[in-house]
Amino acid sequence: xxxxxxxxxxxxxxxxxxxxxxxxLTVLRENPSLRLTxxxxxxxxxxxxxxxxxxxxxxxxxxxxTEVVTMDDKVAVxxxxxxxxxxxxxxxxxxxxxxxxxxxxxxTGALMAxxxxxxxxxxxxxxxxxxxALPTMTGHVHMLDLGANxxxxxxxxxxxxxxxxxxxxxxxxxxxxxxxxxxxxxxxxKGNDLxxxxxxxxxxxxxxxxxxVEGDGVFKGHADVVVCDGFVGNIALKSSEGVAxxxxxxxxxxxxxxVLTKLLGALALPxxxxxxxxxxxxxxxxxxxxxxxxxxIKSHGSADxxxxxxxxxxxxxxxxxxxxxxxxxxxxxxxxxxxxxx
Amino acid sequence: xxxxxxxxxxxxxxxxxxxxxxxxLTVLRENPSLRLTxxxxxxxxxxxxxxxxxxxxxxxxxxxxTEVVTMDDKVAVxxxxxxxxxxxxxxxxxxxxxxxxxxxxxxTGALMAxxxxxxxxxxxxxxxxxxxALPTMTGHVHMLDLGANxxxxxxxxxxxxxxxxxxxxxxxxxxxxxxxxxxxxxxxxKGNDLxxxxxxxxxxxxxxxxxxVEGDGVFKGHADVVVCDGFVGNIALKSSEGVAxxxxxxxxxxxxxxVLTKLLGALALPxxxxxxxxxxxxxxxxxxxxxxxxxxIKSHGSADxxxxxxxxxxxxxxxxxxxxxxxxxxxxxxxxxxxxxx
Numbered sequence: 237x238x239x240x241x242x243x244x245x246x247x248x249x250x251x252x253x254x255x256x257x258x259x260x261l262t263v264l265r266e267n268p269s270l271r272l273t274x275x276x277x278x279x280x281x282x283x284x285x286x287x288x289x290x291x292x293x294x295x296x297x298x299x300x301x302t303e304v305v306t307m308d309d310k311v312a313v314x315x316x317x318x319x320x321x322x323x324x325x326x327x328x329x330x331x332x333x334x335x336x337x338x339x340x341x342x343x344t345g346a347l348m349a350x351x352x353x354x355x356x357x358x359x360x361x362x363x364x365x366x367x368x369a370l371p372t373m374t375g376h377v378h379m380l381d382l383g384a385n386x387x388x389x390x391x392x393x394x395x396x397x398x399x400x401x402x403x404x405x406x407x408x409x410x411x412x413x414x415x416x417x418x419x420x421x422x423x424x425x426k427g428n429d430l431x432x433x434x435x436x437x438x439x440x441x442x443x444x445x446x447x448x449v450e451g452d453g454v455f456k457g458h459a460d461v462v463v464c465d466g467f468v469g470n471i472a473l474k475s476s477e478g479v480a481x482x483x484x485x486x487x488x489x490x491x492x493x494x495v496l497t498k499l500l501g502a503l504a505l506p507x508x509x510x511x512x513x514x515x516x517x518x519x520x521x522x523x524x525x526x527x528x529x530x531x532x533i534k535s536h537g538s539a540d541x542x543x544x545x546x547x548x549x550x551x552x553x554x555x556x557x558x559x560x561x562x563x564x565x566x567x568x569x570x571x572x573x574x575x576x577x578x
Numbered sequence: 579x580x581x582x583x584x585x586x587x588x589x590x591x592x593x594x595x596x597x598x599x600x601x602x603l604t605v606l607r608e609n610p611s612l613r614l615t616x617x618x619x620x621x622x623x624x625x626x627x628x629x630x631x632x633x634x635x636x637x638x639x640x641x642x643x644t645e646v647v648t649m650d651d652k653v654a655v656x657x658x659x660x661x662x663x664x665x666x667x668x669x670x671x672x673x674x675x676x677x678x679x680x681x682x683x684x685x686t687g688a689l690m691a692x693x694x695x696x697x698x699x700x701x702x703x704x705x706x707x708x709x710x711a712l713p714t715m716t717g718h719v720h721m722l723d724l725g726a727n728x729x730x731x732x733x734x735x736x737x738x739x740x741x742x743x744x745x746x747x748x749x750x751x752x753x754x755x756x757x758x759x760x761x762x763x764x765x766x767x768k769g770n771d772l773x774x775x776x777x778x779x780x781x782x783x784x785x786x787x788x789x790x791v792e793g794d795g796v797f798k799g800h801a802d803v804v805v806c807d808g809f810v811g812n813i814a815l816k817s818s819e820g821v822a823x824x825x826x827x828x829x830x831x832x833x834x835x836x837v838l839t840k841l842l843g844a845l846a847l848p849x850x851x852x853x854x855x856x857x858x859x860x861x862x863x864x865x866x867x868x869x870x871x872x873x874x875i876k877s878h879g880s881a882d883x884x885x886x887x888x889x890x891x892x893x894x895x896x897x898x899x900x901x902x903x904x905x906x907x908x909x910x911x912x913x914x915x916x917x918x919x920x
Contacts, residue, residue: 345763373824383762386770420725420812421687428728428809451816455824464813467770470762471810472817474793479818482715482797483825483853490852497849504846507839510832511825 239269240555241335242548243326246276247304249341249537249544253277256341257284259544264292267552273335275299276322301325305346307537314346315353323347327354330530337531337551339522341539347532348384348525355530358560360567363388364527365396365466366534367403369520370476374457378404378413381463382523383470390433393417393463394441395567399526400461401443402566406557408460416449416459418468430465438463522550529560581611581637582897583677584890585668588618589646591683591879591886595619598683599626601886606634609894615677617641618664643667647688649879656688657695665689669696672872679873679893681864683881689874690726690867697872700902702909705730706869707738707808708876709745711862712818716799720746720755723805724865725812732775735759735805736783737909741868742803743785744908748899750802758791758801760810772807780805864892871902 244260246253253276261284264270274281278300285296303320318324323346326338331354340347348364357364367380380396381388397415404413417434419427427435427448438445449458451472464472487508491501501508521543525532531554535547554560586602588595599616603626606612616623620642627638645662660666665688668680673696682689686708694706709722722738723730739757746755759776761769769777769790780787791800793814806814829850833843843850863885867874873896877889896902 371824373827386762418813420728420809420816451813451818452820452823454817455820467762468810468813471760471793471806472813474762475796475814475818476793476821478794478797479821480825481794482713483822485715486853487849490849493852497852500846500849504842504849507829507832507842507846510835510839511828 239271240267240337240552241271241273242551242555243273243275243299243329243335243338244548245323245326245338245340245342246274246281247322247342248347249535249539250307251540253280253284255539255541255544257281259539259541260339260548261285261288261292261296262541262545263548263552264295270552271295271297271335273297273299273326273329275301275326275329276304277302299325299329305343307343309343309346311345311349314343315349324350324354327351327530327532330532331355336555337533339533339535339544339547339551341535341537341544341547343537344383344534347534351525351528351530351532355528355532357527358529358564358567361395361399361527361563363392363395364525365399366469366523367396367400367526368473368523370454370473371520372455372457376520377454377457377459377462378407379454379462379464379469379473380526381466381469382473383466384525385466387467388430388465390430390437393430393434393465394437395527397438397441397443397445397461397463398567399563400463402563403524403526403559404460406559406562407553410460412444413460414446414458415443416446416453416462418454418462418464418472419448419450421448421450434463519546522547524550524554524559526559526563529564531555531560581613582609582679582894583613583615584893584897585615585617585641585671585677585680586890587665587668587680587682587684588616588623589664589684590689591877591881592649593882595622595626597881597883597886599623601881601883602681602890603627603630603634603638604883604887605890605894606637612894613637613639613677615639615641615668615671617643617668617671618646619644641667641671647685647692649685651685651688653687653691656685657691666692666696669693669872669874672874673697678897679875681875681877681886681889681893683877683879683886683889685879686725686876689876693867693870693872693874697870697874699869700871700906700909703737703741703869703905705734705737706867707741708811708865709738709742709868710815710865712796712815713862714797714799718862719796719799719801719804720749721796721804721806721811721815722868723808723811724815725808726867727808729809730772730807732772732779735772735776735807736779737869739780739783739785739787739803739805740909741905742805744905745866745868745901746802748901748904749895752802754786755802756788756800757785758788758795758804760796760804760806760814761790761792763790763792776805861888864889866892866896866901868901868905871906873897873902
């Protein structure tokens with residue numbers, strides 16, 4: 237059977253099957269060559285499949301399991317004691333090449349650990365990283381690592397940069413993506429040891445390295461790819477989300493202030509709609525676990541249907557562009573061409 | 579002469595005297611007991627003093643110097659070779675107790691280094707930190723360190739927490755400020771070694787420590803004080819500023835999309851005004867260099883008049899509340915009560 241096959245961890249996320257299944261089915265209808273394998277409790281999944289046409293139903297299968305990785309599960313428990321979880325079985329399907337990618341809105345730490353254990357990293361990649369596209373004033377930026385690793389060495393950040401460059405090239409069609417290193421100032425003197433040493437490696441990397449990018453520069457669109465360690469990247473990501481949510485809440489607060497502002501707020505609806513469309517976190521949902529031999533896409537745990545569907549589309553795009561194979565090919569060449577770069 | 583005396587580094591910031599002098603004079607008119615000493619090139623400062631009444635002029639003096647620390651000056655150059663700079667002389671006035679505080683919009687690294695060299699830290703404080711109030715959904719949060727130190731040890735973060743607690747207590751009148759530690763997850767297992775060790779110190783500190791706060795939790799108002807190392811804090815701050823600016827730009831973009839949206843945007847003006855008032859970075863301008871024996875307030879370099887005036891008001895508030903003396907007193911007690919806490 238031709239086409240793309242995806243495994244969906246139906247049980248992941250705050251809402252489980254009632255969001256993941258309808259969301260993935262929306263994408264199924266958009267893509268006539270897409271096949272979906274839902275992994276999870278079939279008694280919770282099946283009700284959402286009843287509305288499918290016979291042709292659609294033919295492209296959907298269910299792998300039944302009742303074991304679930306919860307948001308509170310420790311990584312070690314999820315990895316060692318939940319070998320029949322929907323998350324684990326979905327990743328296994330990628331490993332067995334039954335499907336080309338999997339999508340989960342579950343526990344990030346568990347997803348990363350299980351993916352790494354089952355799928356392994358590329359030969360020249362020490363660690364996977366979490367990468368996502370974020371909106372900027374001029375378009376979007378790919379940022380990594382967003383939290384897979386809490387301690388990183390300079391050569392890890394170099395590898396993140398190499399992987400990010402490939403992804404921006406193939407997903408966005410940018411010939412030489414601009415690579416920036418997240419730092420607290422643009423001057424040479426700033427930054428900690430990790431940053432200074434990484435800066436030296438990036439200068440010799442052959443990548444289109446443009447130097448340091450500050451936190452605000454990320455959102456000004458100064459670079460196509462921004463590299464940072466996972467601790468800092470996660471803080472930057474969550475802080476940004478926090479501010480965006482706060483601003484949305486403050487706008488609502490201003491609108492509900494009195495009768496006049498309520499009226500004006502209602503009139504200005506087209507503006508809010510346009511803004512929501514541009515800024516909606518859902519539009520940017522779907523982070524990649526790059527560096528693995530297979531494609532694993534992490535959805536935000538609180539994703540609604542539209543957001544989760546977006547994460548499924550990210551998986552399809554990565555499958556179509558064959559991202560892991562390109563990363564593998566590029567890094568193998570890089571490693572043999574400049575053996576002492578790392 | 580009674581009242582509060584402040585030194586203003588008139589030459590600092592992107593705009594120099596044409597912003598710093600009128601801004602500080604606005605605050606002078608608000609506070610009949612305030613005296614100002616402008617430090618900088620008198621030929622650039624004097625023109626702005628001509629509109630003062632005789633009574634106001636009596637409360638203003640000028641210390642003339644033509645040497646200036648530029649935004650591009652390396653810290654070592656600013657510290658060792660520019661001993662007659664407006665920044666240095668303003669800080670000297672604090673040290674000599676000619677004034678009670680100084681305000682500068684100049685080079686942050688230079689301001690920190692010179693302040694530390696001239697004023698020194700309190701006996702039980704190893705390093706100063708940059709602390710500022712940021713808007714949250716429920717009010718504001720004090721966050722530190724925002725960039726004074728790029729490498730920190732757990733006991734430094736403990737000291738930041740102790741200082742932040744005192745400041746939130748005296749400036750906001752909160753009896754037992756909630757202290758949060760910035761981390762990438764709320765679970766015990768997350769975080770790097772610095773975070774885990776600091777967590778242990780904070781648990782034994784006697785402070786009202788509430789545990790980990792994530793990037794988005796900062797803006798949800800989960801804590802009164804959020805502690806982090808300077809590298810992470812600066813990235814979080816700048817990223818947040820970047821997102822806020824991007825959202826403001828996107829709103830403008832949506833409004834200017836067509837004639838209808840322009841009209842609706844104009845009608846919705848009261849909403850924008852309310853939002854701007856709440857979110858205006860100027861409203862939160864004025865970061866403290868805490869841990870020093872004197873008060874030094876850092877304004878954003880790009881501050882306009884309204885923003886710089888706000889930084890001057892922060893200085894006045896810290897003088898009135900006698901912040902450094904309280905930090906000194908509290909940390910001396912803490913150090914003798916729990917000698918092995920650090």
